[in-house]
Amino acid sequence: MKASDLFVRALENEGVKTIFAVPGEENVDLLNSLKDSDIRVIVTRHEQGAGFMAATYGRLTGQPGVCMATLGPGATNLITPAAYAQLGAMPLVMITGQKPIKTSKQARFQILDVVELMRPVTKFTRQIVNGNTIAPLVREAFRLAIEERPGAVHLELPEDIAREDCEHRIFPVVGHRRPHATQVVLDEAAAMIESAQRPLLLIGAGANRKRICAALTEFVEETGIPFFTTQMGKGVVDERHPLYLGTAALSENDFLHCAIERADLIINVGHDVVEKPPFFMHDGDKTVIHVNFSPAEVDAVYFPQLNVVGDIAHSVRQLAQKISEKSHWDLQYFMTVKTEIETQLSRYFMDTGFPTLPQRLVQILRDTLADDAIVSLDNGMYKIWFARNYKCYGSNTLLLDNALASMGAGLPGAMMAKMLYPDAQVVAVCGDGGFMMNSQELETAVRLNLDLLVIVLNDHAYGMIKWKQQGMGFDDFSLDFGNPDFVTYARSYGANGYLVNSDQHLQETLDHCLGSPGVHLIELPVDYSLNHDILNVQLKNKACAL
Structure with missing residues (x-):
């Protein structure tokens, strides 16, 4: 059978239901083979979006999420999700294309050694050089992705190999019991x-x-x-x-x-x-x-x-x-x-000032959301407040990254969580810096008809680094930026946009968004002015002889 068809059969054998992808011309044979498969192909607006969604699938299910990209720039855009999954122990399988390896008509155009690029951020990376090795390589890649510690694996399928005729052979998925301590x-x-x-x-x-x-x-x-x-x-x-x-x-x-x-x-x-x-x-x-x-x-x-x-x-x-x-x-x-601890953490829970303190947002969300709601955090200053202040009632109900700690993962992670748990409330909380790194995935969320809430905390700056800068005694320098009109920006993608202007308005808007279908974005001005005083000065001067 055709090698790309065999590749799809091997993916089906592993139980793959969805592939997140930004395909290129080097993927078209595999894409065509997927046309007649039950595997769903979801096109995202950036390879990072595809990779973060697939990694979050792995995190939440324990089974490898799968993403696909082309060669060169498509593959390099998967490096960050690869590192995200590898450090965070999330099973992830990445498939990238490549120019023909037996003959070349385009010299070195777009060609990078992607296998070597992936080596430091994966458990396993391999170029497929013969169609007859597809089935065992796919089986080995999936096995390694979920083997402790779980992580990222990568397979490169050149377009001339994808078109080869090869033997139709599939390897059985064999589980194993983990050994016990003596x-x-x-x-x-x-x-x-x-x-x-x-x-x-x-x-x-x-x-x-x-x-x-x-x-x-x-x-x-x-x-x-x-x-x-x-x-x-x-x-x-x-x-x-x-x-x-x-x-x-x-x-x-x-x-x-x-x-x-x-x-x-x-x-x-x-x-x-x-x-x-x-x-x-x-x-x-x-x-x-x-x-x-x-x-x-x-x-x-x-x-x-x-x-x-x-x-x-x-x-x-x-x-x-x-x-x-x-x-x-x-x-x-x-x-x-x-x-x-509980006395200290609750100090600002009822502060109704505006812009909103992150501690206040945490408490409002905890009081408003259902016990099984899922909050997906991007990376920024607010992550510390959620980690300290937000009580989780179940496993993986607060998705945060404390390994690679990459910005840009909050929105794709929330999208994946909503796809897996359509009946759960899912909220993405992003800083204005991290949100803009993958904000284009709002279109993907709208296209997928997700019921999703995105909260963008707006301080017009890289707030986490500002806090670090202040804590080290440096001047406030070079960390401010401008932002688009997030309400209009959300609406341009077909989502609903809201600008909050008071504490009461925040609660009202949350209630409305959580009770209404569709993708909703709330722009929330945030006040980080207490970060240094609480996390640096007060904690430094605390006394443990309580």
Whole structure:
């Protein structure tokens, strides 16, 4: 059969239902083969949009999302989504085209060594040089994409190879069970936890899986050990739980770190050094037990004393069975810290000033949205406030990126979430800088008939870097810019646009948008003037002897 047809059969064999694409002429054979397939091709307005949507599919389903682009500039535009998926442990399969490799009539026009470009940001990258290798390469690419740690893989299909005749052979999809941690190491971990005076549980991004969520909830209930999360571990255990202390949105010196510093043992479940550190280890400071699918990658601030390596859900359940709450555990201070954290975080929840404080927006959204609503964040100053202040009631209900932390992913991520969960409320929260990096995907959202709300926080600047600039004692310099009329801009794509002009108007507009079909964009002027005072001055001067 034709090689491009075989490629499609191999994708169907992997269960692929959708490909997000900006096709080029080097993809036309594959595109034509997809015409007679049940696989849906969704054309986006930029390769980043396609890549971010596919990566978010992987994040939310655990199965590889698939995107496609042409050679040269199309392929280079996938580098950022590739790194986003690779660092964030999201299974992603990228397919790119290429000029003929057996003969050439266009010299080096548009030709880059895409395989080598992809190598640093993928688990696997390969050019297909023979049609008969398509089926095993597709199977291997998908296998590697979901194997722990999940990540990005890439296949390049040159147009002359796509047109070859080849053998019709498909390889079966064979699953496997993850190995379990040994009883010896589980017994050692249990003994360390029981002998500790002040144990704490930390939940990281790698624990954000359905089976692990249930296991960790049981662990917390049965042991009574308080827990906190990394940014990408939010929602694994319902954050309304009385033993939830908070989220480490900063690496040090937040109120939460009072509890972390007092702990003598931390059970770190599902974290790796790719995510921004939730705390810094120091020699003799505390004992850390690393519970993950693979051993800890050691660096200067993370060097756990014990690795519990194996299927995380199994390890957590085994530990819960082996551990009983101990009378010598001294956990009261953690509850005192929890009370102080909640007092500090709620200080501006009811501030009705305008422009809106990010803390106020977080609280309005939490009060307004359903328990299972999904908020997809772009990257900017507001991400810190959402990580600290927004309580998640379920896994993956706050989509933020604390690995690559790329701007431009918030809107495509929200679009993918809405496609997967059409009955859920989905809100994208973007800064004006990040939104404009992929704002053209509003057209894609309108074309797909999505019911989606996009909130653009407008401060006419790269606000996160302004905060960093101020914190380092530098002058305010070179970070301001102008913006379009976002209301008119949204309407030009067929979406609905609204400019909020007061706190009451924000609530009214949110209620209207969430109750109406279609794509809605709210432009919200935001006030970041308290960032430095709260996150630099007040936290620096806090006292942990609460």
